[in-house]
Amino acid sequence: DSGVTQTPKHLITATGQRVTLRCSPRSGDLSVYWYQQSLDQGLQFLIQYYNGEERAKGNILERFSAQQFPDLHSELNLSSLELGDSALYFCASSVGGAKGYNEQFFGPGTRLTVL
Amino acid sequence: GDSVTQMEGPVTLSEEAFLTINCTYTATGYPSLFWYVQYPGEGLQLLLKATKADDKGSNKGFEATYRKETTSFHLEKGSVQVSDSAVYFCALRGGSYIPTFGRGTSLIVHP
Numbered sequence: 001d002s003g004v005t006q007t008p009k010h011l012i013t014a015t016g017q018r019v020t021l022r023c024s025p026r027s028g029d030l031s032v033y034w035y036q037q038s039l040d041q042g043l044q045f046l047i048q049y050y051n052g053e054e055r056a057k058g059n060i061l062e063r064f065s066a067q068q069f070p071d072l073h074s075e076l077n078l079s080s081l082e083l084g085d086s087a088l089y090f091c092a093s094s095v096g097g098a099k100g101y102n103e104q105f106f107g108p109g110t111r112l113t114v115l
Numbered sequence: 116g117d118s119v120t121q122m123e124g125p126v127t128l129s130e131e132a133f134l135t136i137n138c139t140y141t142a143t144g145y146p147s148l149f150w151y152v153q154y155p156g157e158g159l160q161l162l163l164k165a166t167k168a169d170d171k172g173s174n175k176g177f178e179a180t181y182r183k184e185t186t187s188f189h190l191e192k193g194s195v196q197v198s199d200s201a202v203y204f205c206a207l208r209g210g211s212y213i214p215t216f217g218r219g220t221s222l223i224v225h226p
Contacts (some may be wrong), residue, residue, distance in 0.1 A: 002158065002160070004158070033214065042216070042217075042218035042219060043159075043204065043216045043218075043219065045213055045214055045215070045216070048212060048213075048214075055212050056211065056212035056213050058213055090158055090159070092158075092159075102147075102208055103149075103161050103164065104159075104161070104214070105161075106151075106158030106159040106160065107158050108157060108158050109158055
């Protein structure tokens, strides 16, 4: 158990809908990262928050947004969903948010299926 | 930008065989390098790391050496077990804040 929790575990929805994925980091970790894992794209970094502020942005679509709240939990919002958004979405956390060495602890993931 | 290239899988081995999974990278400056492992149905777990050139990371019988001259961080294990069957990801964290992962290499170990 990494100490990172994600809800829900599974989510099935229809195209055009909007969903929210939730992540609680390990106790004491200030950074939260979101990743998308699919068979064709591999593991793609989406976005990082550090202590409530956006720190880095990767391959995140404009239809997707995220935030980190004062209690450090984070939510990833996916809107106008398309079939291609079906994937595993992972959250990870780390103590710091700096460059270089920064071990990340991954949650179990949320499997999103868009029908 | 930064990038990580690792060998295509799956890698299929018999128990007690020697394992090598190749990983090469492109990055500016002096990145930190990582190997993560993902068991079926789970999230990624850090397997080992190296933060500077010539460092050797090791854990659970796995080893990888940070080779700056060849920009490589190959993962090795002398004797694999069935329980090592998983997907292995090479990753780096370099001059930007953006973590970069390889596409993953699936390892299948037969008894």
